[in-house]
Amino acid sequence: MIRGLQLSLNKTQKLRLESALEQLESLSSKTNTNASVAVADTIPVNYEDGVLKGHGTSEMEGQVVATVCGVVERVNKLVYVRALRARYKPEVGDIIVGRVIEVAPKRWRLEINFSQDAVLMLSSMNLPDGIQRRRTATDELNMRTIFEENDVVCAEVRGFQHDGSLHLQARSQKYGKLDRGQLLRISPYLVKRRKQHFHHLDQYGVDLILGCNGFIWVGEHVEAKDDMVVDQTNKSEQQNANSGGSVGSDDQEQSHTSLEIRQNICRIANAVRVLSALGFMVTVEVITEIVDLSSSLNLDIHEMLGAEFYVVVAEREAERRRSSTKKR
Template structure:
């Protein structure tokens, strides 16, 4: 168990152990041909030619695994993809990060990687929405765009010749994200998919599953495609920021996140925490199922982090996969 410190009674321990054993059995059965451990022989066709990739080696004329994981084949290339590994950036990855430094012409971000990432001033949309060359004035106003501790969503652009990881935020869907919670999970629990931005309409929240293991759960923000509307909203935000302390209490209350939305954010965040502690892959479908289970059981938000609910989630996942295996069989 990772993340949550659960105090399980004897019955709960037995139920959880049984559920996890069922999940392990079903997983090994589904991936019996692909799963390997260290020193396992990987069947290959030498007549077609073989390229040995990461996690493989040759021993007595056979290709053997040097890592535990799943065998992947791309044309002639064979490699082992580890199931539990640190985040390895790939071009196009959607990531969530936190600004730790405002440097000349760039922001430095913590992204749950072995080194910090860099977002250049030239690699993002300016607040006015106009595509133009960056000037000295833009560089002086960098703190008005992002400052330390701001949470940002961006895309991996690639590694530069100096070895640094560069990001870009050239679309309206990227940039600063506010009014929510930032969660950290093991990166291998978040699989790369076509869509990492999710709007959960029924809860009025946005969910961003960062490939780097940073997950954002926050109030839904309407994306405006019209450039004129976008400029107007940006200027309104800047004016609101400058007059923040001169606003009356009534005016400030209008900008607050509604209580129901905040409760939905906390409930969804706790669902992510439970799934992470159980070591389950985190997808939007599983998160919604976990949230719905907590609502159907009429649990308070804090009760989701209790031992009984974690056991129920594990048992529910075991049952779901068992039904899925029967349908395939």
């Protein structure tokens, strides 16, 4: 059940974990009896309505059966099965986090946890000066000053082009390069599409970006700056440099992340790792609950990845779901 993780559980912890996971499985099966299907399960349909068989379905002996495990979805006459643990499937408007793997002519190539790399065109990028204008040959020569290989970038899915490539765009101050933080990679099905994927955890001084592609960014909070303010700041810095003014100490202060913030980043990142390993949905509410739980138990950051904490989180989740079903 805990995928890709080797835990040294003692006999008591193993029994507790198995019990919690069994409770979670029984609770989920009760709530999704009509929707959830396994391979070869029959999907009830009315043939008089002219049903269309979609992805994850097949016809055997006059019945529609599921060919993958997942949830039955119906859109008008179309019936299909949405796989629970499928690869990331981009949709226009998705907020994604990726890593630059190549700086090509007029474009960057990004790895985004998809079957192919994504493309961020220079023309789809918000330039550092904030001025909306045509890109010149000088801009193309200075592409590495914006992003270079291994940089972590936040962008939005623009759509598929006629050549089949996936194109991104970053035409806002909230998109762009991410630094002073950690990049986590989890299964995309654990991140639900929501209206808000950017979160500022004010109490921790941390920014959290839940990428629809399963890339999670946890980093120091950065204030979104207005284009005019940035432009005036750049001019004043140039004037200081020309007049021989020293701004080295300010730069050092800006580039330094305090110990408390770094500890908060690590604690939040470990909460995401625990949720991912247990196969629980990753939301900002659940992450903060896990962080608060670890603090209330007086656990050090590294102890969050210990066997006991995984068992405690699974038991708490089973108890939470059981109480929520009773309220219904």
